[in-house]
Amino acid sequence: MAFIDYYKILEIDKKVTESEIKKAYRKLARKYHPDLNPNDKIAESKFKEINEANEVLSNIENRKKYDKYGENWQHAEQYEQSKQQQQYQNASQQQDFAGGGDFSDFFESMFGGQSSGGGRRNTQYKGQDFNAELQLDLKDVFTTQKKTLTINGKNIRITIPAGVENGQQIKISGLGGDGVNNGPKGDLYITFLIENNSDFKLDKHNLYTTVDLDLYTAILGGEITADTFDGKVKLTVKPGTQNGIKVKLKGKGFPVYKKEGQFGDLFITYQIEIPTTLSEKEKELFTQLAKLKNS
Structure with missing residues (x-):
């Protein structure tokens, strides 16, 4: 060899x-x-x-x-x-x-040969354990999926549960190397390396993001559309909403590993946009509002 x-x-x-x-x-x-x-x-x-x-x-x-x-x-x-x-x-x-x-x-x-006593050795030994790293994007582990891996030249199809975490290692029994003298096969250990390329920050099972809010909606209130990790939702903004206010969307966070139907929460922080260019009419109206405020 x-x-x-x-x-x-x-x-x-x-x-x-x-x-x-x-x-x-x-x-x-x-x-x-x-x-x-x-x-x-x-x-x-x-x-x-x-x-x-x-x-x-x-x-x-x-x-x-x-x-x-x-x-x-x-x-x-x-x-x-x-x-x-x-x-x-x-x-x-x-x-x-x-x-x-x-x-x-x-x-x-x-x-392969004979022992010193004239008989063939029959001691069984477990096969080698294999270690592999699997690189995924955060969106790949939002739902349970199947993936084919190539380990030592063999294609192995595995199920990746939703919510698996970065650095987490799972063991798949019997997918390692062959045993010696018909001994049991080794195991396969997979370490997940997950990159987050989304606009959401993940902390345990909760997601965090920022949504821009125009000044007029913040003052008067209204309805906006915001992104979640798996789609869009409509949100009602209360009148007088302040910059930095957080709202919680229960159950709109990340799935909990191996707990079907359980999710964390999504926390949205409102970031109020101050207009940088105003028309003459808008300036006039803001001036009138300022006078009313100070009267």
Whole structure:
């Protein structure tokens, strides 16, 4: 099995930090993403390699094992256990397993050859856990949706519940690597990276926005149309509304994760627009109002 240099794939040095690994992965993932390179087999292959490298190096423990055991890092624990057992069994003969062969020889013996007792090893081990990042826009998680991901060359269709939060991680059992000796499959861990490109600020489940209000409506009252996250609503403005006043629209906020039909609230702040250009007639009328106010 040819050795795969994950550091080389991500174009980074072995001494890089976690944040630098994440930065390098995002840069290359965008560059070679299948959506940006349709029908490009080379880009597709490169994208798979980048994801595989990130799944290993972005996990602290897996990275340590990879740095020590190379291509056999997934079986590091089994290697250590068997190494200790053989050292114990051969202690009387003063034999040290570490000097008897390289990693590849050991794993061939462990998983493909015969044990020292003449029988084949049947110990089952769980497969590797996969880690992936999924970048979405805030509007993408306002409703529950299905999405197809490419993980290690396999297309996996998942359901993304409405209201999933930025940085939240979910576990999907059995979608990781294959187990050893018919052992159980590993799991898939997905971390959501959600960007907010809307005019709304999200705080937990509540949304916040600002609506411009003309001076005349603020003074006299009236009806306006305002945007919510999923459409428009009509609002009644009370006469004498002050700048900075907030109104709450109950249930017009963001959906609550895995709680069907539950939503936060929407808070609208009125920002009164002061006219910067007035006609002569308007100036005259405002002058009369000022005189009335001061009389």
